[in-house]
Amino acid sequence: MMDNLFADRVKGLKGSAIREIFKLIQQPDVISFAGGLPAPEMFPAKELAEIAQEVLLNNGTTALQYSVTEGYGPLKEIVKQRMDKAGIGKKEDDIAIMSGGQQGIDLTAKVFLNEGDGIICENPSFIGALNAFRAYNAKLFPVTLENDGMCIEQVENILKANNHVKLIYTIPTFQNPAGITMSLEKRQKLLEMASKHNIYIIEDNPYGDLRFKGQDVPTIKSMDQDGRVIYVGSFSKILSPGLRLGWIVARSDILQKVIIVKQVNDVHTNIFAQVLATQYLLKYCIDEHIKKIRALYGKKCGFMLECMDKYFPDYCEYTRPEGGLFIWCTLPDRYDSVEIMKQSVQHKVAFVPGNTFMADMEKPCSSFRLNYSTMTEEKIEQGIKTLGEVLKSIDN
Template identity: 40%
Template sequence: MDMHINTPAVFSQRAMQLTSSAIREILKITERPEVISFAGGLPSPSGFPIAELRAAFDRVLDTQGATALQYGRTEGYTPLREWVAQDLSREGAPIDPEEVLIVSGSQQALDMLGKLFIDPGSKVLVEAPSYLGALQSFSLFQPQFQAVPTDAGGLVPDALDDALVRDARFIYVLPNFQNPTGLTLDRARRQALVERCAALGLPIIEDDPYGELRYAGQPQPGLLELGRPAGATVIRLGSFSKVLAPGMRLGYVVAPKAIISKLVQIKQATDLHTATVTQMAVYETVRDGFLQRHLPLVRDLYQRQCGYMLDALQQYFPADAQWTRPEGGMFIWVTLRDGMDTTQLLQQAIAKNVAFVPGAPFYAGVQAPTNTLRLSFVTVPEDRIRSGIQVLGQLIGPAGQS
């Protein structure tokens, strides 16, 4: 008699509401070599410092191997925390290393902050549109998303009135080369944002994975730098994914010590600590000013790639299409004429071996428009950028065509 009965697993309500990322599903298609993909927000492998990282791992294992392969502090490798604190202090806001927590990629930080701040039904303020990975991470904790109005300059600080902010746990923003729009908040809006949030007692989560990738325009002060003198609570997320390599899975959180203390407790229950050998190798790589020598090369590469796509859009897209002109980062946001459905456009594009990300999944707390899309340009050669944009332009059709 067969005593093994197949009983379906009983998942939690939280697990039952999980869905796959729209981008992840698209990326399955883009693995085919014939597909020209503008979909993934992946840094260019041409910017990975492979030799330097290999040498750093060798030095760490040769000289501190026993320490590198042992358990470490939940807070992170102390020299790396000190380096992060010193690096950010150059922006003008003195940072104590005890205000720094090393995490396994900034995506882990988003998950931990969701655990820290969000109860079912909690109000969370986000830009419209906003980073899909953050929306997915926060959604796991069943918040009530409230969209903050945006315009061609990004988030509108004046929209943060008492009614919108009341009972909100935090506002989540990407001030530099935002994913997905590529927009950057100017200094006036940044100052207005931190002052408004300070007055309302609203914590700011400043997600800044792309800030070091500026290749045009003038650098802007971070919200952390502006927020501390204004009395705002700013929680800053940073990452080594875009400046070194995403496979390292290394990021950090900078926040007041009381918040760091709670995040440490959450991280202890999550993964004990971020990989020690990785932290030590990254510190060995960056401690002598390597990023100041390396990043100009990455910025030049991204600027060229962005220029190729902007030129192709100008040549092949209809006159009634609009798009952003980023000063850094990896993304261009396109708005097509009213009535266009970019989800349907994607299916037509995939049939012609071109992929992008429709804009609708990037919206939460507001009715998503159907006529937007995100293009990523950094991993596609110039000839394929032009070919892919030409295909999309033909599918969209000339101006005025419904």
């Protein structure tokens, strides 16, 4: 058979269940809490349209030509200024612009992971990252996600028992899918363990700017004194996901390896998108734009939680995030969120079942993820009420 010709590293890969759900929720009457999409009303479409015309008329040669792999210089400088303000990056570090944060994760994995190498990750975690690691035939070491971040004792035990672990992957701030934030103490301990065991940390931070409640916690990278942390950032949640713009901050020698594999991957990040974003960031105040996004998400999250408190059964537990895009719900172990999702979709409400985010996707999972950023308050209440009725009916 022809599929015998597929490489071993892709034979076990499965498409993202989230992408499959997207096909279903294109129906206009479906209320979707499934995607990780930013609110479309926050896209600066009018401003970008005006800038696009100016760029093509006045700077078309640069915007439409091949460019350097490291990224458009003016955009790199803007990102560097923002990172410096947050205390991210030392003199040994450099920045490269990626085709979204996802590419930064994938290429870092490609640089570090041989077949069979280990990577520690939160359980649950971001499906895009997990599939990137699976694509390189890495061994996933899942660690329980607690209310204040991954279980540090489990991390330590894994490192003591396995000498082939190379990376720790974490989303410490408003984690996807759980919405929780890792404590400062755990961030410090994680960094200490990375140094002790001579491994590296991928700190994925696409949601860090979206805090609408509570106090900021320093990034792991801001505490990194010896280049142990590869920091991945993104414009997807604060400007536009369709532009596909992200970045990496890492030690220069590591970044040079990433740049080499990026040259093979896509030559360079879309230069038109880079120039477009640069001009927007020079012309408008991105921090004022982010404040508006925070206010909207804080209102929507608070409203969804109120509705869940009102309509969900008592046996359903859920996180109360201080930022980001997601609420993580957990039912007693006897329930399977895939089966509940099937029933929910019949009632025109969609969400993502929890097994999608687990290292072992085949094992039944009683948890599921809700997104609050895209639906109106009217649809949030309607959808949560309907989902609550589905949850209450499953024992009847």
